[in-house]
Amino acid sequence: MSKNKLLSGPYLLFILCGTVIPLLAILYYALVDKNGSFTLRNIASVAEPVHLKALGLSLLLAFICTVICLLLAFPLGLLLRKSGGKNKGFVIFMLILPMWMNFLLRTIAWKVLLQKTGVINSILAALGISNGINIINTPYAVVLGMVYDFLPFMILPIYNVMIKIDNSLVEAAYDLGASSFKVMKDVLLPLSMPGIISGITMTFVPAMTTFAISQILGGGNIYLIGNIIELEFLHGGSRNVGSGLSMVMMVFILISMALLNKFDKNGEGTVI
C-alpha cells in the first residue's frame, strides 16, 4: 500500500502544482478586488454586454463545431465498421496524421490558405472564378478551424466504441426484420452513445475555450470568451476580472458535462 502511494507521488505532486494550486489561485483572484478585499464584482462582470456576447458566441460556435464533427464522424464510424477490411488502419492513420503537427501550425496554415489573396483564392482565380471565398476573419473561418483541429477527437472515441459492437447484435436486428436504417437507429446509435458522449466532450470543451483559433482565423474581429480572458490577463486588463470570467466559464463547462453524462447511462467512455 505504501509502495503504491510512493509510486503515485510524482503524479500527485504534478496535479498539486499544475491543477490544484492554480485553480485555488484563480478562485482567490476571482473573489477579491485589486486591493485584496472580497467582492463578487469580478464574477458579476460576465453580465457586461461585451462579455455576454463573447460567451454566447463561444457557446454557439462550439455547438456548431460539435454538431459538424458529429455529422462527419458518426457516418464515418458506420462506414469503417462495415468495411472491416485492410483500409481501416489506413483511414484512421490519415485522420490522426494531422494531429502529429502542432495545432497552431495547422491553424496558421488555414489562414494562409483562406486569405483574400491566399492559396485557395489564387487557384480559384486561375480557374476563372474571380470572387473566390471570403470567409477569413469571419466566424465561418473560426468554425472551419475548430472542426479541422478537433475532428479527430470526435472520430477516435466513436470509432473505438463502434468497432467493439458485436456484429451478432447487428445480425440479430436484421434477423428480427429491421431495415438498415432501423439497425442504425435502434442498435448502432444507442450502443455508440458512450463514444459519442466522449467525443462531444472532447470537442465541445476545447472549442468552447479556444482563443488561438479565433485569434488567428478571426483576425482580431471575433471575440470568444477565451479571447476576453486572454485580454484581461495579458493585455492590460485586470487579472481579477479574468479570473472571475474563468470561473464562470468553468461552471458552464461543468453544467454541460453534467447534462451530457445524464444521457450516458452506463458511464463508459466518458472523459469527465
Add this chain to the structure above:
Amino acid sequence: MANILELVHVSKSFDNEMVLDDLNLEIKENTFMTLLGPSGCGKTTTLRIIGGFTTPDSGKVLFEGRDITNLPPNKRHLNTVFQKYALFPHMNVGDNIAYGLKISGKSKSYIDSKIDYALKLVNMDGYKNRAVTQLSGGQQQRIAIARAIVNEPKVLLLDEPLGALDLKLRQDMQYELIRLKNELGITFIYVTHDQEEALTMSDTVVVMNQGYIQQMGSPENIYNEPENAFVATFIGDSNIIDSIMIHDELVRICGVNFPCVDKGFGVNKPVDVVIRPEDVILDEVGKGQLDGVVTHLIFKGVHYEMEVMAGGFEWLVQSTVLQPVGKEVSLRVDPFNIQIMNKPASEDEEAVVVDV
C-alpha cells in the same frame, strides 16, 4: 411431409478455401434437424446461408419452393438464436422480445400478450422488466429463444445455442428445446459439434465434415449404422477394425470368422468393421469367439471401460461387469452389432458426398 427448405448445389468458399462444396440438403416441415460436425466442417456456414447472413457463391436456397437465395435476412420468414445470445444490452427483457413485433407494426396489446406468452413458454415469467445484462447465461439463452419465437417463424435456426452453458444446464435446456419444438410445431435447424446433444434432440442428424455431408439419418441410424469411419469415430466410441468380407453375412475379424447381417460387399473384399464398445460381450476363456487379455480398466460411473488385447487388436469394451487387468477373457459380438463399411479408396474419399 413437404420440404420447407432446400439447399440446391450450394457452394461457398472464403479466401479461396472451399467451405461448402456442392451441398444438397432437404429439410422436411416440422422436424428437428441437427447439423453436426467438428469445427470448420461448414455447419455454421450452412446455417448462415439459410439465415441470409452469407450469400453462397453458387447454388440456390429454396423456402417453401420459392428461391430466397438473394433475399436479405430481414425479409426471410426465419429467426435465429445466436451462439452468444446477441441480446440488445441497452434494452430490457421485454423490449428485446418485442423488437421484432414492433418492427412488423403489431399493436401494443398484441405485443404485450406475446411477451407474456413467450416468457411463460421459456419459464421466465416475471422477468419482463429486468435488464438483460443482469441475467445468467442460461436465462439470456431463454430470452434469446423467446425473442426469436414470438415472431412465429416457420423455421428457427439455432447456432450452437447451448455451447456456453455448463453441463447440467445444457442437459436441462436440451429437454426444454425438445418440448418447445413440440409445442410450437415448427422446424428447428440446430448446429452443434456435440454429438450427444445431436443424438438427444434431433429427428434427423446431418453429419458434416470438410464441407460435405457424411451421413444423414435418424439418431439411431447414425449411431448404429455409420456409413464411414468418420461418422463412426465422431459419433460415440467405436472399434474400427481392418477386416475381410469372406462372403455375404460372414466377415473375418482379427483372423476369426464372425457371422454378420450385411450383404453385397463382394467376396474376400477388405472392409472396415465398426463395433460399438457396449456391443462387445466378455465371457470366460474359450466360451466366446475370440480370446484375449484385459490390459486397461477405468471406472466410468455407469459402466467399466476396458481394453482387451485380442487377435492383435486392442478392443475397447464397455460393461457393467468388472474384469480385472491381466485376466484372460473371451470376446463375443452378436451378428447384428457388426457394422460393415467400404474402405475409403484414399484419404480424401473420407469426405465423399453421401446420397441419402
